Amino acid sequence: MARRSPDKLLIGGLAVLYALLYLYAIGDLDIGRAGWSGQALDWQWQRLWASRGPWLFEAVAMLELGVLVLLISPANLVLAGLLTLLLALNLHGALALRANAQCSLSQGAASSAGLWPALVAGGACCAPSLLLVLGIPGLGAFVGLFAWLLPLSLLLLVLSRCWQRRRGAPRVLRLL
Template sequence: MKLLRTLWESLRHWPLGLGLAGGVALVYGGLFLWLTGDLGGGGGGGLHATFPSWERVWEARGPFHFEPVGLIEAGPLVWTFSPVNTLVAWGLGLLLGTNLVLAWRLRRVSRICGWQASGSTLLSSLPALLAGGACCAPLVLIWLGLPLARALASMTPWLIPLATLLLLASLVYLTMALASSIY
């Protein structure tokens, strides 16, 4: 509970950090949805949305990839909307953004206070970057048609839960390091 309070306090008193975490979440989530094929081009312009298939919310296309329940056209974009895929994408993006913001905040605090903890440099955000890239990197390779993509395609279903666990562990570590530097 103290970790959550420390996390919230460090972000609440720093609106720029909160905005950066949200911005990273939106960009990462959009990229994730684009690479998985839920978001794409080809829209006819204007705004149009239909949601005819809410009963398919929990139908899985594959591991951690669910069927869309609706279609949203916004200008040139077409989004086959799946609430579960969207939550996964933006949840991973929010974890990644929060990790990066906390690493940056810890770096600033340690520099201002003259306090240097082991791993408090930006290298402590390396697990977050690797875990955040674990989901999209294989998809980028597949999208580019590189031969290495075939080998990574079989690992892709394991990368989303692995990335989530690594991002959570990194978040706990950074929050504890930040708590020890503030208090």
């Protein structure tokens, strides 16, 4: 059996951590009492798209997995998976470009190029709460911007990956 490279383990670990943190930040993953159970709502198609905020969707089921409580919202899971995949591809590209030394940017800038869009996506769910805690006056002026953070982060992650491909990053990430 072949050993996994440290880069693949790093990328996989960071991708899983990012997905879990994203789901926790939007409220779909939480810590509850220890138990194993599940509940589901009666099936209705319109519940899949019921919104609780910009780019946040209502759950259709709940799973208790030991101390973790996961709200199953297919749309939120798809968004989390897409962000995680793009983050992993950007990390892979940044590490590959650094290893091949084909990037004209400094190593610090090249390695963080794919991380900034992911941080913007994290701000889509956490920034309103942070602004409330900090008590910044004029919060209403910023509220309209939060709906744009997730689409902007997706766009930036895709553009970052395209830029990496033009610079010579590998096409796909081999997981095995």
